[in-house]
Amino acid sequence: MEEAQDNYYYYDHSSNNNGNNPSSPCDTDLDFSFNSTVTDRTFASSSARSSLARSSLTLSFNDRLSTTSSSAAAAAAATFSSYNSFDSLHHRRSDPQWSAIRTATNLSPDGRLHLSHLKLLRLLGAGNLGRVFLCKIRDSSDAASAQFALKVVDRDTLSKKKLSHVETEARILSLLDHPFLPTLYARIDVSHYTCLLIDYCSNGDLHSLLRKQPGNRLPLAAAKFFAAEVLVALEYLHALGIVYRDLKPENILLREDGHVMLSDFDLCFEADVDPTFRCDRVGPTRRRRSRKRRKGVVVEEMAAEFVAEPIAAVSSSCVGTHEYLSPELLSGNGHGNGVDWWAFGVLIYELLYGTTPFKGGSKESTLRNIASSKQVSFPPAEGMEEAEDLIRKLLVKDPRRRLGCSKGATDLKRHRFFEGIKWPLIRHYSPPELRGLAVNRANGSGSRGGHVMAVAPKNRRSWSLKGLVEHMFRRRKKRYSRLNSSSNHHHQANTNCNYYQYKVRVA
Structure with a gap:
């Protein structure tokens, strides 16, 4: 039985320390040593325990280290150098994180992100494959909102099977572009370290x-x-x-x-x-005759279903x-x-x-x-x-x-x-209000209210006689425009499903 123990990689346990103290060691290159951590909800194999006990990761981020890369690491870095231009296609390309990375890469001689561009703030956690730091881009103007989690893997301490897991995670992260999945901003291979720059989640797990x-x-x-x-x-x-x-x-x-x-x-x-797209006939319905006594038409409702599983x-x-x-x-x-x-x-x-x-x-x-x-x-x-x-x-x-x-x-x-x-x-949707969940709505992903169980109440409006007449006229005009619209208009069948119903005229 094998388990991942990296279940707290991307957030900080110590919320009281913001890491921005000018007198803290974060202003200089940091030298960290760590011990392994195992949670009671995970299995830890004896080999994993022994390898973690043997390894004491000491990592100092400086210009010397960021330039002493092996040929294999350089090839890997070249493979993943496209991340610096990937932000132009990413759905979150307007986030401060991408802006900070663009600033750093624009000033870089080779147009890529290096460890020397990163300023470590503190250790976030440790797991079965590596260690994770909170970091930011050096000299970033928006340090508070442009923070990252840097996952550092020491390849010399891992077995061949563990190394395959590292490559699997890096490959999958490079494919993701979704609001509820992490973004891989950069992969940096230096010496025997593999570093993955990803999202930092401040609210824990x-x-x-x-x-x-x-x-x-x-x-x-x-x-x-x-x-x-x-x-x-x-x-x-x-x-x-x-x-x-x-x-x-x-x-x-x-x-x-x-x-x-x-x-x-x-x-x-x-x-x-093997994605599939299928249309099923839901059943015929008859449209009500209009005021002009036109002949009624039979409408068939078709349910279109897309499945990729x-x-x-x-x-x-x-x-x-x-x-x-x-x-x-x-x-x-x-x-x-x-x-x-x-x-x-x-x-x-x-x-x-x-x-x-x-x-x-x-x-x-x-x-x-x-x-x-x-x-x-x-x-x-x-x-x-x-x-x-x-x-x-x-x-x-x-x-x-x-x-x-x-x-x-x-x-x-x-x-x-x-x-x-x-x-x-x-x-x-707006997240629920819960004890221990501090929501920063100013820097959110555009929450516009509403909840899975809440219905926004309609606001009461006070009308003058003139305003009421104008409102009724607009509604009547809109109603007639709908009646005269094309019958091929698509209607959503059910907001609870990812399929739609299409009304088709049948002679």
Whole structure:
């Protein structure tokens, strides 16, 4: 059993230290030594423990180190040098992070980012593969909003298998361009170090947030908010053929605007995806005759459905966190995309009830509960019928019958638990107000109000007689313009689904 222990790579445990003290050592090149850290929710193999105990990473970022790169590292740096121009295509290219990087690369002789451009502020965390620092671009004018997490991997201390995990994570990060997934701003290979410059999430992870709530659980609306954003992130990964395999609250980071960001992609595996597009006939409806007594026309409603799910993905590696492992993964007979949908059901359960559904007195008993024929049970709670129904359909032991394994997120979005969510606008929903969640709305991703469970009340308007007459005239004019519009106009069938209905005239 192998697990990622990098579940707190991108955020800082010490929120009281802002790292901006002019008298702190951060103003000079820093020299850090670290010890390994293992959480109680992860397995740590003896080889991993011994390698971490042997390694004491001492890293000093200065001009000398940034220019002494091996030929292999130089080739890798050339491969990833396109990141400096990738911001022109990235959906977050207007963020201060990209602006700071553009400033640094424009002043660089070779147009690339080097370690000498980075100023380390403090250590954020340590894991199974490396260490993570909070850093910023030197002499950046907007230091507060242009902070990064720098993941540093010492390749000399890792086995060949661990090195393959590092390359897997770097390759996957280079593919991502999504609001709820991290951005790889640069990869820097120097000597025997591999450095990945990625997003810094100041609000910690979802596991830490749960521990701050009464009963270690979230209100239904908050759980639905985070589950919906994680679902969209998984949908994007699966569309790329990436099976995540390490979904858990510790790997769901919270940005400063309160939205989620998945982390740690070293346990992922990639597979082929065959996207499909299908149109189904929903049923005929008859349009009401107009005032001119025109002949009524029959309208057929067609549902268009797009699915991109790695249904043929197969792997036999047993990796992950024990409380989130699926039965087919434990059997060792091979598993596919269903492991992510099983873990998604476990995640929703933990968000709502404060514990995982098959947790036992020990890790071994938890694994036995997962592998047995025991079905999921729920504590008594009111108003959880829809959530329980979704969880039951996700925690089906047979992956062939599990919700999501055939059509992925398309099936989940249609479930009643997510009713009312406007999926194209989800990134603009306001995050829930929770204890321990400090949301910086000024630097957010454009949250424009609204929530998955909230409906904005209509503002009362006071009318004068003249204003009322003008308003009624505008409404009447708009109504007649709709009646005379083209009948080929597309109408959205259901805001809870990622498909649309098209009305077609039939003679």
